[in-house]
Amino acid sequence: MPRPVPEIPNASMADIAFLLLTFFLVTTNVANDKGLSIQLPPPPEALPQDLEIKIQERNLFKIQINSFDNILVEGDPYSGTMTELTSRIKKFVMNYKSDPESSDTPKDAIVSFKTDRGTSHKKFVGVLDACQAAYNEIYSERAGVTVKRWLELSSDLGDPDNRKLYDIGRGRLPEGGVEIPMNISIAEPTKVGGK
Amino acid sequence: MAKFKKKAAVKQDIPTSSMPDVVFMLLFFFMVTTQLRETSINVKQQLPQATQLKKLARKSLVAYLYIGEPKKTDEWGKEPKIQVNDVFIEPKDVIQWVNQEKAKLNEFERDQMTVSMKVDSDAKRGIIADVETELRKANARLILYSSLARKAEN
Numbered sequence: 530m531p532r533p534v535p536e537i538p539n540a541s542m543a544d545i546a547f548l549l550l551t552f553f554l555v556t557t558n559v560a561n562d563k564g565l566s567i568q569l570p571p572p573p574e575a576l577p578q579d580l581e582i583k584i585q586e587r588n589l590f591k592i593q594i595n596s597f598d599n600i601l602v603e604g605d606p607y608s609g610t611m612t613e614l615t616s617r618i619k620k621f622v623m624n625y626k627s628d629p630e631s632s633d634t635p636k637d638a639i640v641s642f643k644t645d646r647g648t649s650h651k652k653f654v655g656v657l658d659a660c661q662a663a664y665n666e667i668y669s670e671r672a673g674v675t676v677k678r679w680l681e682l683s684s685d686l687g688d689p690d691n692r693k694l695y696d697i698g699r700g701r702l703p704e705g706g707v708e709i710p711m712n713i714s715i716a717e718p719t720k721v722g723g724k
Numbered sequence: 725m726a727k728f729k730k731k732a733a734v735k736q737d738i739p740t741s742s743m744p745d746v747v748f749m750l751l752f753f754f755m756v757t758t759q760l761r762e763t764s765i766n767v768k769q770q771l772p773q774a775t776q777l778k779k780l781a782r783k784s785l786v787a788y789l790y791i792g793e794p795k796k797t798d799e800w801g802k803e804p805k806i807q808v809n810d811v812f813i814e815p816k817d818v819i820q821w822v823n824q825e826k827a828k829l830n831e832f833e834r835d836q837m838t839v840s841m842k843v844d845s846d847a848k849r850g851i852i853a854d855v856e857t858e859l860r861k862a863n864a865r866l867i868l869y870s871s872l873a874r875k876a877e878n
Binding site: 549556562567568644645650657661676684685718 | 740743744747748750751754755757758772773774775776777778779780781783786791838840841843844845846847848849850852853856857859860861863865866867868869870871872873
């Protein structure tokens with residue numbers, strides 16, 4: 530006598546799968562780990578106490594932001610776009626003594642960035658982004674890649690090809706150091722406004 | 725009028741027999757990509773926008789620090805606070821937290837640890853600078869200001 534073949538009802542399978550799918554759709558969060566990377570200087574205690582560095586005024590590109598998010602570039606109020614600021618920094622870094630008022634070499638050039646304790650993080654990131662954009666544009670032009678590609682390859686230096694392009698872009702010197710270091714100095718904020 | 729009735733003869737059913745397969749495929753995709761969040765964030769997180777974004781190469785070397793206005797303003801006030809793991813901390817506790825995070829890593833990787841700062845757009849530089857001073861003391865000097873992508877200005 531033939532036994533009845535047991536069957537699982539599969540009409541509801543799609544419903545179950547949909548339920549699970551909805552659960553994972555809701556709980557999933559696409560990892561967003563992107564941002565502006567910087568390296569902080571060593572703690573003040575680690576530096577020699579009598580350290581005095583003399584920097585020529587022409588080698589400094591000063592950006593200041595007050596607690597009302599107003600920008601001062603090289604001492605003058607600035608109301609232009611961030612793209613214009615980027616091209617000004619680029620011009621300043623790649624001056625090579627052509628303008629006596631501007632930087633001597635990219636190695637000497639320093640972008641000094643000072644904020645107030647009341648400056649908003651949004652403005653800070655916006656201006657820091659403009660500074661890094663200037664350097665990244667210089668690097669990517671030298672390496673002959675797009676800025677987007679440059680950012681990708683500098684995030685993954687384990688790859689020897691990336692490393693090679695990275696060294697070309699920054700102009701790595703045989704005796705150590707680089708030709709165009711990203712000299713962005715973020716000073717400790719002032720306490721004029723805000724808390 | 726009779727002319728219009730003719731198109732009813734075309735079969736219009738969508739084949740549904742492959743639907744479970746399609747749904748399962750989507751399900752597996754989301755199951756693989758999903759990662760359940762370990763901490764619930766208790767501060768406002770409207771991240772700023774930037775263009776020069778870099779990715780973090782290794783997730784295991786990242787420690788997260790959140791700064792922003794607390795979501796429960798009646799309990800914690802409106803001043804931006806620092807959150808790590810599941811608790812609010814003061815700037816002076818940052819060193820201790822960094823040491824805890826470093827202890828989780830292998831010894832040779834400790835100096836490569838990156839602190840991902842997820843800071844709300846409206847937070848002020850003052851509190852961030854306080855945290856940065858402590859991070860410098862704790863020798864965790866690689867920082868990532870977490871930001872969202874923005875289309876380049878035209």
